[in-house]
Amino acid sequence: MSVFQxxxxxxxxxxxxxxxxxxxxxxxxxRIVNLAHGALYLFGGYxxxxxxxxxGSFVLGGVGAMAAVAAVGFxxxxxxxxxxxxxxxxxxxxxxxxxxxxxDLALVIWGGDSFTVxxxxxxxxxxRVFGVFYPTYRLFVLVTGIVLFAALWLLLNNTRLGxxxxxxxxxxxMVEASGVNIRRVFLVTFLLGSALAGLGGLMGxxxxxxYPSADAEILVFSLAVVIIGGRGSLVGVGxxxxxxxxxxxxxxVMFPELAYFVIFGPMAVLLAFRPLGLFGRxx
Amino acid sequence: MMxxxxxxxxTRFAGMTGSAAxxxxxxxxxxxxxxxVLSNYQVGLATEVLIFGILAMSIDILGGFAGRxxxxxxxxxxxxxYVVVYATAQAGLPAAAAxxxxxxxxxxxxxxxxxxxxxxxGVYFLLLTLALGMIVWGICLxxxxxxxxxxxxxxxxxxxxLVTHSAFYWAVLAGxxxxxxxxxRFVRSPFGLTLRGxxxxxxxxxxxxxxxxxxxxxxxxxxxxFAGIAGALxxxxxxxxxxxxxxxxxxxxxxxxxxxxxxxxxxxxxxxxAAIIALENVVSAYTERWxxxxxxxxxxxxxxxxxxxxxxxxxxxxxxxx
Numbered sequence: 001m002s003v004f005q006x007x008x009x010x011x012x013x014x015x016x017x018x019x020x021x022x023x024x025x026x027x028x029x030x031r032i033v034n035l036a037h038g039a040l041y042l043f044g045g046y047x048x049x050x051x052x053x054x055x056g057s058f059v060l061g062g063v064g065a066m067a068a069v070a071a072v073g074f075x076x077x078x079x080x081x082x083x084x085x086x087x088x089x090x091x092x093x094x095x096x097x098x099x100x101x102x103x104d105l106a107l108v109i110w111g112g113d114s115f116t117v118x119x120x121x122x123x124x125x126x127x128r129v130f131g132v133f134y135p136t137y138r139l140f141v142l143v144t145g146i147v148l149f150a151a152l153w154l155l156l157n158n159t160r161l162g163x164x165x166x167x168x169x170x171x172x173x174m175v176e177a178s179g180v181n182i183r184r185v186f187l188v189t190f191l192l193g194s195a196l197a198g199l200g201g202l203m204g205x206x207x208x209x210x211y212p213s214a215d216a217e218i219l220v221f222s223l224a225v226v227i228i229g230g231r232g233s234l235v236g237v238g239x240x241x242x243x244x245x246x247x248x249x250x251x252x253v254m255f256p257e258l259a260y261f262v263i264f265g266p267m268a269v270l271l272a273f274r275p276l277g278l279f280g281r282x283x
Numbered sequence: 284m285m286x287x288x289x290x291x292x293x294t295r296f297a298g299m300t301g302s303a304a305x306x307x308x309x310x311x312x313x314x315x316x317x318x319x320v321l322s323n324y325q326v327g328l329a330t331e332v333l334i335f336g337i338l339a340m341s342i343d344i345l346g347g348f349a350g351r352x353x354x355x356x357x358x359x360x361x362x363x364x365y366v367v368v369y370a371t372a373q374a375g376l377p378a379a380a381a382x383x384x385x386x387x388x389x390x391x392x393x394x395x396x397x398x399x400x401x402x403x404x405g406v407y408f409l410l411l412t413l414a415l416g417m418i419v420w421g422i423c424l425x426x427x428x429x430x431x432x433x434x435x436x437x438x439x440x441x442x443x444x445l446v447t448h449s450a451f452y453w454a455v456l457a458g459x460x461x462x463x464x465x466x467x468r469f470v471r472s473p474f475g476l477t478l479r480g481x482x483x484x485x486x487x488x489x490x491x492x493x494x495x496x497x498x499x500x501x502x503x504x505x506x507x508x509f510a511g512i513a514g515a516l517x518x519x520x521x522x523x524x525x526x527x528x529x530x531x532x533x534x535x536x537x538x539x540x541x542x543x544x545x546x547x548x549x550x551x552x553x554x555x556x557a558a559i560i561a562l563e564n565v566v567s568a569y570t571e572r573w574x575x576x577x578x579x580x581x582x583x584x585x586x587x588x589x590x591x592x593x594x595x596x597x598x599x600x601x602x603x604x605x
Binding site: 031033035080083084087088089090092093094096097098099100101102103104105108216217219220223224226227256258260261263264267268271275276 | 352354398399402403405406407409410411413414415417418420421422425426530531532535538542572574575577578579580581582585586589
């Protein structure tokens with residue numbers, strides 16, 4: 001694997017981290033496997049594209065994508081998921097229905113063409129790193145992924161909200177019994193997780209481009225990350241993203257047509273020994 | 284539907300009580316008479332109902348009787364369809380050989396899925412089967428020289444004998460009757476009862492000395508075998524296969540049919556399949572947004588009737604009694 005390919009893997013892993021960290025936050029705390037997460041990613045990408053091209057600002061595109069997708073997440077959580085609380089299977093299948101509706105809705109609104117979010121002037125071109133000339137934007141994605149990891153780490157370990165989330169992951173009932181409004185913590189987490197999907201959509205939309213089946217593809221990768229990393233663990237998502245990102249790049253280099261298969265093998269071996277993932281804990 | 288009642292007629296046919304066998308015979312005879320009154324198009328729809336009913340039943344073996352809902356059965360089904368179409372159109376095999384090969388391929392894929400999935404349960408099982416199914420979809424989409432990529436493969440799969448709508452319908456009906464009977468025997472066998480025991484309490488079954496992963500592995504593989512039969516029939520029905528046959532939507536439709544018919548009712552699968560396919564056809568007449576309707580149906584069933592249509596109907600009389 002050359003340096004160039006290694007960087008490809010790392011930058012893809014960073015994007016996966018942005019998307020999958022939102023997924024695992026929701027999965028870990030609310031026990032909701034949000035299969036609409038891929039659709040939220042796609043929506044974030046389209047809305048980000050729309051805002052970014054209209055205003056000419058990538059940052060505004062990001063803010064718009066995150067706000068819009070968080071709003072969709074709010075509607076999903078308060079409008080639909082509240083009816084099936086506490087039943088894992090019904091929650092999952094419900095979000096799957098939502099994913100179908102959102103995907104079709106995106107097709108109606110934006111059509112089947114593929115879009116590429118415009119990269120801001122500052123991040124165009126390339127930089128020389130480790131002896132290769134590499135696109136600046138993808139390095140920016142890598143840095144964003146690392147910054148986000150640090151930010152989430154600080155949020156979870158050094159703030160009151162983070163302490164509540166961690167406590168909620170371990171035992172939501174106990175937290176509620178100690179006088180905390182756990183519902184509100186749940187909602188904030190759901191919004192944060194959704195917003196991260198939206199941010200991922202904008203970032204991914206600029207180098208993977210956006211098209212109708214992009215949501216399913218990113219969802220599979222996120223699932224693989226969470227299955228490998230384990231439920232609700234930030235370090236797990238980080239390690240899972242790195243593994244999936246690097247393996248996927250390796251697969252594309254070695255067996256271009258069977259790249260999907262290359263993330264499948266290690267996942268299989270891992271599951272044989274740790275059914276709950278690398279950092280997952282039984283509850 | 285065919286539960287045994289104490290004190291019913293003592294004569295038995297093939298493990299069924301006399302009355303159950305009579306009902307089954309009447310249902311099959313009524314279904315066989317359908318082509319006499321329906322148009323060719325409607326016979327095609329009825330054939331589709333039978334094929335997807337088999338798929339939904341195979342999902343019910345796991346979902347209803349082993350407590351594990353699979354979101355990967357559309358892929359198992361589709362692998363069989365791919366193999367049958369490829370074997371006849373590209374490799375030039377006779378229909379029967381292609382059929383057998385398709386079912387074999389589906390069973391093998393199911394065995395691989397099962398090896399990975401049996402250690403998980405609940406949501407993890409769902410996620411894992413979903414991911415595995417997506418991998419199959421990704422391979423079918425990308426492996427262009429074999430699968431034809433997005434364009435899929437076309438071929439005259441159906442043998443000359445079964446070219447007319449009615450003849451094919453009767454063949455599928457005969458197949459569906461045999462398969463439904465086999466599945467019914469399977470879930471009522473000691474093995475099937477063990478699966479139910481695992482569904483209700485895995486730890487208790489383990490402590491009673493049952494090898495839980497082995498039972499689930501066999502259950503999954505058998506379920507995949509039946510899904511493969513449905514997929515092979517679908518190849519003959521459609522004469523065409525593309526990545527949408529193995530896509531998540533296929534698995535989801537199968538699960539939806541199983542749930543709509545009633546989880547754990549087995550034959551309810553045909554009711555569910557009929558309901559969903561009828562809905563699809565009605566909707567398609569007015570709008571191209573079938574996927575949205577499918578999604579909304581899913582959401583509504585999850586919120587209002589997770590026990591399915593038959594389960595809902597069953598619940599009505601008991602509510603009145605109270």
